[in-house]
Amino acid sequence: MTQVAAGGLAVAGLLTLAGCGAGLPGSGFFGDGSRADRVVKGTLPGWDGPDPDPLNGRPVVGWVSETEFGVITMGSSSCPAVAGELEVLDADEVQIEFGPSPRNPCTADMAPTSHVFQLPSAVDGRPVTVTVQFADYETDYVLELE
Template sequence: MRLRRSLATAGLVTSAAMTLLAVAGCGDGSGSDGSAAQDTEQGIPDDWDGPVPDPLTGQPAAGWIDDDEFAVITMGSGSCPPVPSEPEVTSPGEMRIEFGPSPNEVCTADMSPTTHVFTLPAELIDRPITVTIAYTDYDEMYELELP
């Protein structure tokens, strides 16, 4: 009886440890990876009505969440999404966000969308807003529009 109880306890401890490792490894978009996004979510939100990124070209997409928040959806490894910097306002209707490499060391070789949610900087008062997306890993930049 004591052996069964010990095995059951060991199973619970192992299960709890595995859950803790899974949570610690995945991240919750809270910036623990250096991200300036207020939230990061794997995939595309179910209620997303903005443009969808093209997985073949890797071009990101940007759209509104509400009046004060917008999102940028990037394509890349699902386990190592790029990490955004704080949006830099370059004029009353333009901003730039630079994405750096993920700090994760083991990455899947897939092409998955990741949604990065940001609060709209108060200095952006003109519409439409041009969002320039740059990556530190390569030279190509993308200009996206928030209508």
Template sequence: MGLGAVRRAAAASIIPVVVMATASSCASSGGGEPEDEPTSRSPSPSATASASPQAIQDAVLEAGVTGSGLPEGVTPPDDSGSPGAAWAPDEGLLYVITFGSSTCPIVAEPEATAAGGVLTVKVGATSDGPCTMDFVPTTSVVGVPDDVDENAPVTVDLGDQIMLDVQPRSAAGSAGPVTWAPTPG
């Protein structure tokens, strides 16, 4: 599923979530027999931990790691939700930044492929189920083939006709500048 389709699917999944929440609320407040066990409306600590992925700034940088938020020092150019890409501080790793639901983040596959001077990164949603209505950044760390020249601009294909010209790092050990997809519209 491409980024455009994911955005449409996320918007369409909002209505079923509201309907399910309302139906569950009505069913549980009916006049039935009281249950023997007390109920709590607070999520358990384990449910809270699993619903909140690790912040990307706290993650160990290796291919396949995905974290919530933006890499240190990164600010998106606007609130359009356009994806972006940049070299991570460690050689051989690329950041791919997407925006969407925190419970159904859009993530990149752990490894990119290179052909014809283009680095291809597969991106997709992590869930087909109901998603929260929030709109947050998620950063994926993607491994690149050894023969990719990180000291020159590299074209990155994220699918859905999103091609980004990622610029090299200004210094070894630092992240490169983020190249953002143009704002739709």
């Protein structure tokens, strides 16, 4: 191998490594930058909310404690959706946009992932409407926390 070819391979390798690491640094599940307070593979222990359905892939919400709620999303167990900032829309309404995982490759399975959020003090109305959006889809899921 010539020095030029070897140098080209080294540069290509460095660029490939740099591309693979893009978006990975940061906190969150798998270092993905999730803005949830806590992320748990699967359904939370003691979950009292509705059961997620892997066939329809719709998110579900439920109370975790008096001040925390969870959003369970369905998707690849190795590349779960990544929660963005929780946005307060009103005294009884919040919105969360989920983006795709920066990890790749991903397993081709449908598994639940629980995202736990602290309910902001500005949200004191009941029931609480939680709008869940996914960056890659046009459908908004409007869910209720009773």
